[in-house]
Amino acid sequence: MWSASEEALLAGLAAGDQDSAVAFIRRFQRQVFGLALAIIGDAGGAEDVAQEAFLRAWRHAQAYDARRGSVAAWLLAITRNLAIDALRMRRAEPIHPERLMSMNLAATDVAPEDAAVASDSATRVRAAIGKLPENHKRALVLAAFYGRSAREISEAESIPLGTAKTRIRDAMLKLRAALVDEETR
Amino acid sequence: MNETCAETRELAPELALGAISGPERARVLGHLSSCVDCRLFVEELTEAADALLLLSPDAEPPLGFESKVLKSMASPRRSFRRLTALLAAAVIASAGTWAGFQLTHRPDPITKEYVATLRALGGQSLRAARLTTGQTVVGHALLYEGRPSWIFVDVAHAGDSGILTINAQLSDGSVVQVGGVRMNDGRGSWGGTLSIQVDSIDAVTIVDASGSRMYRAQFKHAE
Secondary structure (H helix, E strand, O other), rough: OOOHHHHHHHHHOOOOOOOHHHHHHHHHHHHHHHHHHHHOOOOHHHHHHHHHHHHHHOOOOHHHHHHHHOHHHHHHHHHHHHHHHHHOOOOHHHHHHHHHHOOOOOEEEOOOOHHHHHOOOOHHHHHHHHHOOOHHHHHHHHHHHHOOOHHHHHHHOOOOOOHHHHHHHHHHHHHHHHHHHHHHO | OOOOHHHHHHHHHHHHHHEEEEEEEEHHHHHHHOHHHHHHHHHHHHHHHHHHHHHHOOOOOOOOOOHHHHHHOOOOOOOOHHHHHHHHHHHHHOOOEEEOOOOOOOHHHHHHHHHHHHHHHHEEEEEEEEEOOOOEEEEEEEEEOOOOOOEEEEEOOOOEEEEEEEEEEEEOOOOOEEEEEEEEEOEEEEEEEEEEHHHHEEEEEEEEEEEEEEEEEEOOOOO
């Protein structure tokens, strides 16, 4: 059971198999809770979000499409959306992207020559983030983890809408380039 | 590359990140259905966005987390569904073919109750419409506009089984999938949050696995 693929575990979860459900939760709970905690900022709220994320995965397992990405990416996208909804319910609380920016998203100590030969996506994406200007990084974190639109970022950062869009676009194109390079090497 | 491709690529990073407004999202998705190059471009950006989420730091959940999740799976009727079901029953009991409740409507006792409900929820509107085959009523759809906005659908039609797709038909003519309802013995209900603007929704439709439309709830009528 523990060596089963992500897809097999999800299929077992959807079918109501208890062993698959346990294995699925154990496989992903640290990632799911970690992401919820990084966005929400408190353990209680993060636990509620993480719990709901697993329930959504269970209820909507049939909606998972392997062509669109891994089970982990699908589950984390559900978690992110729930965390954003939860944050929006607490409308008075300000967002602190620094919390996420300080959590090892960017590798600042990867030499360019090492990044160029790094085989895994995470290292290359970290290296690409590490090379972004700080204001691009903030825009990326606000959009990717907090679901903020370019308009909301422009208002929060007091910058023109076009500047917010450019920061998001430039950052994403650099991440894409890092991954496309990896696939074509 | 034409003008629509250029606009799509401009918006593609925000689409991939899930940080795009409803009308823009609908416009881009409409173009992607007919442009392979732009679709590939968005897929690559989506892969980058996925990779970004995978970088988030792991953390150990509190003790007992696993058993709490397993217990919830054993009793899926959770508070959100109970709340929406109660609201559904209440709205349906007092509404006609469709009804919209705004904070400024006339203050009869029933409306007062819904104004109080909306104020408690902090939302702007709650609307209901009957789901029909064209002639026969088979259920209801509710749209709530707030933070977050949500949809709740209840269907009862003998013979239906499996998962039916719930789509929102937007004012610009585009169609966005918003959820799915699992039918057991001809009955099913589903509720979930919406990432599109509620006031951009003209109708909610239910389609089967082949994409054929089965039921429709009309929220806006031609003026």
